[in-house]
Amino acid sequence: MPDLSRTHLVLIPSYNTGERLFSTVSAARAQWNPVWVVIDGSTDGTGERMQRMAADDPGLRVWLLPENQGKGAAVLHGLKEAHRAGYTHALAMDSDGQHPADLIPSFMQASQARPDTMVLGRPIFDASAPRARVWGRKLSNGWTHIETLWAGVGDSLYGFRIYPVAALIDVMESQPWMRRFDFDTEAVVRLVWGGAKPVDIDAPVKYLSKAEGGVSHFNYVRDNILLSWMHARLMGEFLLRLPQLLMKRARRLPPFQP
Structure with a gap:
């Protein structure tokens, strides 16, 4: 088993995933220590x-939330526990x-080398990817590029990524969104x-069929409405933040050399 990390952990939120949860957790534990599940x-x-x-594995911890609150809320619960335990x-x-x-x-090595970053998976799709989902994320990514002034976000929806714990807690506790x-x-x-x-960092993504144990709680109508509302909110705030963002961008540019 891998040595215990004191700074980086794997955090897996789960809602009614069935048997697939156990193979996912086992695969993660084979690669990293610790792994936490919410x-x-x-x-x-x-x-x-x-x-x-988890009772037989000191590198695995599990939290049970009493009711379904959404992926973001589950991640936030794990982040707060991680922060209390000293993880960054x-x-x-x-x-x-x-x-x-x-x-x-x-991914962990990339984060440890540059702890001031967030390491984002950039999905590589195979034939299992639903075409509507692939095109839908292109639209969402287009809005994200604008909202971040083309900061280099390769994909905004792929959930395989490393977050700075304290910074994300601050962001989430500052407003009521980001819970689902x-x-x-x-x-x-x-x-x-x-x-x-x-x-x-490029990373393959696999859409498993029901026969393979695949489970999806994505609802095309509900969740696309949620994403549209989210981008409307972000664009409004982006326009208010634009002068400040442009000033930050200008300070990061190298000085002009004729």
């Missing part, structure tokens, strides 16, 4: 089983088997506004 009000019995799994960075990954656990060490499907994109935009530098 069960977001699941009703499929995975929380209790995960607690029994958390690699968030989904529990449904879409994300490449074998890339955890290389709007979490991933808004977290990136607001962290860029706060000065975090994005580092993009």
Whole structure:
């Protein structure tokens, strides 16, 4: 098993993921120590089983939330626990088997080398990716590029990424949003506004079929409305912040040399 890290951990939120949760956690544990799981009000019995799994593994910790609050809320719960334990960075990954656990060490190494950054997975899709989801994220990414002044965010929706713990807690506690499907994109935009530098690393994404144990809680109507509302809010705030963002960008530019 990997040595225990005192600064970086893997954080996995989960809601009714079924058997896929256990293979995801096992794959993450094979690559990193520690791995923390937040069960977001699941009703499929995975929380209790995960607690029994953690009882035999000191590198695995599990929290059970009493009711479903959304991905962002589950991540925030884990971040607060991580901050209290002295951790500075958390690699968030989904529990449904879409994300490449074998890339955890290389992402962690990139973060440890540049702790002032957030390390973002840039998805490489295969034939399993629904075409509507791929085109939809291109639209969301276009808005994100504008909202961050083309700061270098390769993908705003891919949830396999490393966050600075304290900075993200501050961002989330400053406003009531980012608790559900709007979490991933808004977290990136607001962290860029706060000065975090994005580092993009290619990572494959796999959309598992039901026969493979794939589970998805994405609702095309509800969640696209949520994303549209999120970008409307962010664009309004972006316009208010624009003078300040331009000044920050100007200060980072190298001096002109004739």
